[in-house]
Every structure is written in C-alpha cells, then in structure tokens.
Amino acid sequence: MLLLLLLSAAAAAAAAHSGENRFLEAPQFYNSPTCPPPLPPSPAMVCSPAALIHVAMTLDIAYLRGSMAAINSVLQHSSCPQSIQFHFLASKSIPHLNSTIASSFPSLPFLIHHFDPSLVSGLISTSIRSALDRPLNYARSYLPHLLPSCIHRAVYLDSDLILVDDIASLAATPIPPPFSLAAPEYCNANFTAYFTPTFWSNPALSTTFHGRRACYFNTGVMVMDLKRWRQEGHTEKIEEWMDLQKRMRIYELGSLPPFLLVFSGRIAAVDHRWNQHGLGGDNFRGLCRNLHPGPASLLHWSGKGKPWVRIDAGRPCPIDALWAPYDLLQPPFPIQVDP
Numbered sequence: 001m002l003l004l005l006l007l008s009a010a011a012a013a014a015a016a017h018s019g020e021n022r023f024l025e026a027p028q029f030y031n032s033p034t035c036p037p038p039l040p041p042s043p044a045m046v047c048s049p050a051a052l053i054h055v056a057m058t059l060d061i062a063y064l065r066g067s068m069a070a071i072n073s074v075l076q077h078s079s080c081p082q083s084i085q086f087h088f089l090a091s092k093s094i095p096h097l098n099s100t101i102a103s104s105f106p107s108l109p110f111l112i113h114h115f116d117p118s119l120v121s122g123l124i125s126t127s128i129r130s131a132l133d134r135p136l137n138y139a140r141s142y143l144p145h146l147l148p149s150c151i152h153r154a155v156y157l158d159s160d161l162i163l164v165d166d167i168a169s170l171a172a173t174p175i176p177p178p179f180s181l182a183a184p185e186y187c188n189a190n191f192t193a194y195f196t197p198t199f200w201s202n203p204a205l206s207t208t209f210h211g212r213r214a215c216y217f218n219t220g221v222m223v224m225d226l227k228r229w230r231q232e233g234h235t236e237k238i239e240e241w242m243d244l245q246k247r248m249r250i251y252e253l254g255s256l257p258p259f260l261l262v263f264s265g266r267i268a269a270v271d272h273r274w275n276q277h278g279l280g281g282d283n284f285r286g287l288c289r290n291l292h293p294g295p296a297s298l299l300h301w302s303g304k305g306k307p308w309v310r311i312d313a314g315r316p317c318p319i320d321a322l323w324a325p326y327d328l329l330q331p332p333f334p335i336q337v338d339p
Helices: 002-018 061-077 097-104 135-146 167-171 197-201 203-209 226-232 234-247 256-263 307-312 318-322
Strands: 053-058 084-090 110-114 153-157 161-163 181-183 221-225 298-300
Touching (some): 053 061, 061 307, 135 153
Parallel strands (some): 053 084, 053 153
C-alpha cells in the first residue's frame, strides 16, 4: 500500500512538473433571474453591453492550478456568473490551454490575449526574488492595450487568490476622475521600504510623492478604468520608471514599485475586505499567516507560500483549508501494483 501511495504521489509530481495537469469540470453556475441574458462563449460578443464585468488574469503554467481555483471561486459566488467575460494574458503557448479551460468551464466566455515578453524584457531589472522577474508579472501594466478598446473597465486578479463574495460589488467600485485605478490602500505600511536609499537621497526623485498621500497598495487586486488609463498614458509612465531603474537602482521588488510611483496617492480606495493579502507568507519553520481581523471577501496568498504547493508537500497551513474546496486538480489515477 505504501508503494502504491508513493508511486501515485510521484506520478502527480511528474505531471505537475511537465504542466500536464488534468482538471475536473466545475459545477455549472447560473445567473439569477435579475441578471441580463447569459453571454455566449463567443469572441464576437466581447463588447456586448450584456457583459457586466470583465475579469483579467495572467496564465502561467506554474500558477495554472491557482488560476483554475480562482475562476471557480469567482463563478461560484457571483450573482451573475454567466455574464462575466474573462480575459487571460499568456506570454507563451501553454499546451492545450484553450481546451483545459473549456473542459473545466464549458460555458465560460473567455479570450486569451498574447503578451509579448519583449515589451518588457529589456526593462526588467533583477529583484530580491527571481520569481518576480518573469515578464508576465508585468503584463498588468499593458492590460489596457491588450484588451479591445471597447472595454472601458476591468477587474484584474492575481492567480493565487479566491473570492468568497460577489465580484459585482468589487467591480462597481466608483473611480472618480482623475483616477484610473481603485484598490485597497494600506497607509500604515512602511512606505519608504519599497525604495532604495538612492531614491530617497535624490531630491529630484524623492519629491515624486510630495503633495500625495502615498500609501502601499497590492497590485494583485485592482479595478481599472481602462479608458482613462489609455488617455493618461500610464503604461508609458510605468515604462519610464523601469527605464530609470535600469540606470539607477531605485527599488528592489519587481513590478510593484513602478505602480507605486505612478499611482500611490492617486487611486480610489477599496475596502480592505477585498484583499486579505499576505496569506502566502513564508512557511519556513512552520510559520503560517492568519486572516486579518475584520470581514473577508477575497483571500490572497501573496508571498512565497502557495496553498497548492504546501498541500502537495504535506505541509499545509490552516488557512490553506479555505482554498482547497475550489481546487479543480483531478486526483491522480491509482497505480496498480502486483502484490
């Protein structure tokens, strides 16, 4: 029996490493009677007025299992799941990507948008974590240009989270002019830590935040006014800061600091319940994170520890039990072993 379990675990690990995961079909979730007609799973309907909510996510083979769970959670808790249009950003071809999503979510309206890594490959500087240096981490900066111009608003979500509330409430966040972005702010965080002493000692740079109530915000959950973003040229502003970083090291943490430089103190606030982040805090020596005090509508495993990795390793944190019910990974088939 022990040999059977070991072989099954080895097969699952090999499949995960090769990207050949198989996912179960999710339950079908239906619109409530007050919702508009369901969207047909057709690219031609992407700009249909009935598309109440556009949700954008990146797709990476290392995070595909998390993405599938996140989609499942969004649909399960939405009042109008059939009226959500998904947009997936992928920087390279993942074998059977379309069929993988379609087989688990047969009625899901979605589009896959190619993100060209060369857009940022020359702008990325090394950070304190190599996982943050992948070009796809920067795709959110280009989202307004990757999605059709007829789409004026979208909710961006990371792949390591689940929703336990109706995404319509998040998508409806007011974004008054001149703002282009809405996200939960955390003004008690040590904001100065996100930039190097070189940045703060240079008056031409440190004055960037003068007159702004600069606060940290997590870019894994954002409501974006795409139309205003395009008009204001925010992608180009982010690129300018990344270019400066290549010549003068002003931060250490991947794609977040350029967002802070452009948007911090210039975003519409969202209630903190929409990003209970940091749940993936390093599991080294058994350290686990708990939920923050207060209500939670979205649980976010930002940080090094991902729930599916910890579960597979047999070292889950208690909080990972909240992610597990949304996991669609098909259990490995038992391997028959002669007695």
